[in-house]
Amino acid sequence: xxxxxxxxxxxxxxxxxxxxxxxxxxxxxxxxxxxxxxxxxxxxxxxxxxxxxxxxxxxxxxxxxxxxxxxxxxxxxxxxxxxxxxxxxxxxxxxxxxxxxxxxxxxxxxxxxxxxxxxxxxxxxxxxxxxxxxxxxxxxxxxxxxxxxxxxxxxxxxxxxxxxxxxxxxxxxxxxxxxxxxxxxxxxxxxxxxxxxxxxxxxxxxxxxxxxxxxxxxxxxxxxxxxxxxxxxxxxxxxxxxxx
Ligand SMILES: Nc1ncnc2c1ncn2[C@@H]1O[C@H](COP(=O)(O)OP(=O)(O)OP(=O)(O)O)[C@@H](O)[C@H]1O
Ligand SMILES: [Mg+2]
Numbered sequence: 001x002x003x004x005x006x007x008x009x010x011x012x013x014x015x016x017x018x019x020x021x022x023x024x025x026x027x028x029x030x031x032x033x034x035x036x037x038x039x040x041x042x043x044x045x046x047x048x049x050x051x052x053x054x055x056x057x058x059x060x061x062x063x064x065x066x067x068x069x070x071x072x073x074x075x076x077x078x079x080x081x082x083x084x085x086x087x088x089x090x091x092x093x094x095x096x097x098x099x100x101x102x103x104x105x106x107x108x109x110x111x112x113x114x115x116x117x118x119x120x121x122x123x124x125x126x127x128x129x130x131x132x133x134x135x136x137x138x139x140x141x142x143x144x145x146x147x148x149x150x151x152x153x154x155x156x157x158x159x160x161x162x163x164x165x166x167x168x169x170x171x172x173x174x175x176x177x178x179x180x181x182x183x184x185x186x187x188x189x190x191x192x193x194x195x196x197x198x199x200x201x202x203x204x205x206x207x208x209x210x211x212x213x214x215x216x217x218x219x220x221x222x223x224x225x226x227x228x229x230x231x232x233x234x235x236x237x238x239x240x241x242x243x244x
Pocket of ligand 1: 020021022047048049050051052053054055056094237
């Protein structure tokens with residue numbers, strides 16, 4: 001069944017199961033979900049609230065271990081790697097936009113954005129030059145319409161501004177995979193369009209792959225494929241190719 005060796009597949013999920021323990025009960029949320037993210041594609045994941053989309057993204061983004069199944073990145077199995085190696089891989093290859101932003105509260109917008117670069121510096125996978133990183137972070141924040149918010153802490157930003165900082169952080173190291181959980185969920189139509197253009201431009205110009213979750217049909221229409229998640233599984237017949 002696996003097509004993991006296929007050169008166009010950057011990220012592959014095979015038979016992902018995920019359970020959570022609540023008290024003395026084990027509740028399974030993902031029941032064997034499969035997915036293939038191809039190189040340079042824009043893939044959309046949709047489904048009802050509670051279907052397991054965010055849970056699946058966290059496993060795909062190497063943030064949460066699956067209970068069963070494998071995630072392959074560039075053909076290489078990831079969850080059996082030592083933690084440090086997996087964290088370094090995630091840091092260099094995957095930019096993650098969280099549904100709930102997850103900005104660090106004590107850091108300014110600018111400091112939050114350069115954090116992935118600091119981490120890469122600590123892993124020794126990229127040199128970290130603070131002044132250059134700050135300059136680049138200021139530029140990206142300006143592109144996201146946040147030129148006057150560089151020194152604001154997350155609690156001094158609106159929800160939409162936090163969302164934009166979180167997207168800018170995910171793009172900062174130019175990852176080949178961007179995973180975005182409802183990236184425009186809290187933005188007004190105009191700002192949402194502008195942020196989306198930036199996200200799409202970034203993805204397309206670098207040939208990166210974008211996996212996004214949305215409830216917005218218009219956003220889905222701008223993706224190459226749409227997958228439906230229902231009750232912790234990807235519907236087999238749900239891969240719709242959107243004509244552009
Ligand atoms: N850490 C956790 N512990 C226990 N249950 C969890 C945990 N995280 C998620 N769940 C449960 O898993 C189910 C799926 O949650 P998930 O956040 O993946 O849904 P979703 O498809 O992203 O929904 P939405 O569209 O509302 O964001 C929910 O019923 C939720 O209660
Ligand atoms: Mg969700």
